[in-house]
Amino acid sequence: MPRSTPNPRLADVARAAGVSLATASRALSEPEMVREDTRARVEEAAAMLGYVPHGAARALATSRTRTIGAVFPPVDNPIFAGATHALAQELAAAGYTLLLASYDYGLDEELAAVRALVGRGADGMVLVGMDHRPETLAILERAGVPWEITWSLDESGRQHCIGFSHRGASIRITQHLLDLGHREFAVIAGDTKRNDRARERLAGVKDALAARGLKLPAKRVVEVDFSVANGRAGFAKLLERAPGFTAVIGGNDPLAIGALFECRDRGIEVPGQMSVAGFDDIELAGELSPGLTTVRVPSAEIGREAGRRLFARLAGKVVPTIRELPAPLIVRGTTGPPPRRP
Amino acid sequence: MPRSTPNPRLADVARAAGVSLATASRALSEPEMVREDTRARVEEAAAMLGYVPHGAARALATSRTRTIGAVFPPVDNPIFAGATHALAQELAAAGYTLLLASYDYGLDEELAAVRALVGRGADGMVLVGMDHRPETLAILERAGVPWEITWSLDESGRQHCIGFSHRGASIRITQHLLDLGHREFAVIAGDTKRNDRARERLAGVKDALAARGLKLPAKRVVEVDFSVANGRAGFAKLLERAPGFTAVIGGNDPLAIGALFECRDRGIEVPGQMSVAGFDDIELAGELSPGLTTVRVPSAEIGREAGRRLFARLAGKVVPTIRELPAPLIVRGTTGPPPRRP
DNA sequence: GGCTGGAATGAAAGCGCTTGCAGGCAGGGT
DNA sequence: ACCCTGCCTGCAAGCGCTTTCATTCCAGCC
DSSP states (O other): OOOSSOOOOHHHHHHHHTSOHHHHHHHHHOGGGSOHHHHHHHHHHHHHHTOOOOHHHHHHHHSOOOEEEEEEOOTTHHHHHHHHHHHHHHHHHTTOEEEEEEOSSOHHHHHHHHHHHHHTTOSEEEEESSOOOHHHHHHHHHHTOOEEEEESOOTTSOSOEEEOOHHHHHHHHHHHHHHHTOOOEEEEEOOTTTOHHHHHHHHHHHHHHHHTTOOOOGGGEEEOOSSHHHHHHHHHHHHHHSOOOSEEEESSHHHHHHHHHHHHHHTOOTTTTOEEEOSBOOHHHHHSSSOOBEEBOOHHHHHHHHHHHHHHHHTTOOOOSEEEOOOOEEOOTTOOOOOSOO | OOOSSOOOOHHHHHHHHTSOHHHHHHHHHOGGGSOHHHHHHHHHHHHHHTOOOOHHHHHHHHSOOOEEEEEEOOTTHHHHHHHHHHHHHHHHHTTOEEEEEEOSSOHHHHHHHHHHHHHTTOSEEEEESSOOOHHHHHHHHHHTOOEEEEESOOTTSOSOEEEOOHHHHHHHHHHHHHHHTOOOEEEEEOOTTTOHHHHHHHHHHHHHHHHTTOOOOGGGEEEOOSSHHHHHHHHHHHHHHSOOOSEEEESSHHHHHHHHHHHHHHTOOTTTTOEEEOSBOOHHHHHSSSOOBEEBOOHHHHHHHHHHHHHHHHTTOOOOSEEEOOOOEEOOTTOOOOOSOO
16 A cells, blocks of 8 residues: 655654754754754654654664674574573663574574675674684674674683683583582583584583593583483483483583483482583573572673673773673582492 | 775776676666676676675665564563574575564563664564554554564454464363363463463463353462463462362463472372463473473464565565464373362 | 854765666667 | 667666755854
8 A cells, every 4th residue: 555644754854843954863863963942843843743764864874773783593592582682672772773683504604694784784793602604704894893702702812702601610510510429420412513602511521520530431422402302312312322420411401401301201310319410590490399400691691791892892982802701500409419339 | 993995885896897886786686687797797796895785775775674673572482582583584585684672561662662673674574462552553554564463363354463363272272171071270371461362361261161151260360470480389379379270271381380390399290180281382391291281382483474474565465464373282291180089 | 333253054965775767789670 | 771679788866864064143242
């Protein structure tokens, strides 16, 4: 259908208020440059006509879109939903809008998404993790778009990032199990090829064990995509392939919960016969009984803070390159001392 | 830092290819209008220079942004993550981008988000549910932006929508419990004031009971925000306020799972003493043992289909106003016949 | 009352792209 | 050979806004 009234343009507002285009523009975008009464007249006219500024025109004139792009992997899903939401809220509060893209199948898809978002004029960009095509970063660099790495930390200090040390958190959780007396470990890891967080988490376990002179045999590690079902299957496979471990660490909470369920179904007592730990602290972790020992990941804060840092940088402020957030170990009931005789 | 090379513009590409601006434009956007060899030359030049079209300029000239807006409530979160992802993927495949906003505190926030997205030039809009400020729809109408209602169905047939009948699904689940022999029901509902899906789900239970001449006493209904913790608390409250029911229906899966956990902690056997049913079929529902009886909500398909319908309408095609998707009852182990003597 | 200077306003030039229109050129019919 | 028909290509006019620069206005002062 043809619109009865085409959307009013700034020129219409100016005419209605009896001022020039330039004045109307200033009245709306730089109020302090305009005399009080004319500003009021313009605002009134705008309200009356239901004027909505034309974003593309403004973007063309200012080369700013007031838009931030974000490219998320969906794989380890629920935890990203919170970050996305927090980011969107933070942006909205500052008059910005979120351009969101997500990728399923790896870094080329991410590259394409970044290209599209830069083309759409994103003023800043939020990426997840440290694994990216060099070209992806080159595009951002060239376009002069500041970006923030989230979740992971760039230890080299070259890129702006906000997150926490996955390796460090993983070491803490392993330490906790070592302190309880465990010596035989197994890990249900995420996809370490496509996911640096999963990689670092696994590495953290190995590091902590190595520090006590212990090793994690390859047989005691399975690598699967994040899901409860895969947690179950992974645990079953470990049990079959290399039984005798007394503690299993999941690459994230759904995997750990899968392992937990598998224990329950097989009559393996937790934590009496088997300790189980996760990573992320999703809501469910605290509601199980016994509750799942895990690491609390500050996902909402990562989203919020990524937005704030980007704003600050766009405003020309200098922010510390690395922002590390706490990721505390949450000890609950699924971890305890190993059984006397395994 | 000053960019060493400013981003190339179409004029640079044209010059490099030895053609006019107009031809370069057509070579990239309407290949069939241009001779094969010139097109090749232009493409080569574009690739060489790393040309990225300037979205705002294009949008200004065409009054199309190739962007779709979506405004989601985060409340019942995990289920929306899937839909968002599917929508983003669908859009990306068609060269579109997702402008995402989410709201926490009700419809005025949604209105502001829609205003912002329309200002950013969204070509189409995805909304959730039937509850909106009249002004929200008026803005879309006026701007000529087609929108799709998702999750709910507009029975009046006035608005384009894709989803399923929450009431119908809720009736089926109640029916199933009635058929098993249950007569005393309780419901842990979502927030019916701010959420038409929660409202319809509750209404469905009442309808199904009424059809058999049964009533759902007010004491047997608690209303809470969606979460596992609230499921636990809600169930505890029901037990205290009006015990004697043999089946409890959760407004969504997390609520039902909360009830389930509470049963387990209190030593109430499921389904021996208490049947529990949910709504959504999140991954966990199928991994519990016994598995949770629930309704499978096609959330990814809703996201995908919303995108497709919008594309079709933008291309001038006519699509059926209402698209209803199946939401099958998934019977698992948490529902069974009521105990002989409650 | 004329002058000065700062504040408020207006005129107009873009921002980078698309697209209607007109011109150029090759090939076919006569 | 000449004209006409189509197909490609180029010119130039916007799309709706911001922003520089020039102009006008007004208050205050000598």
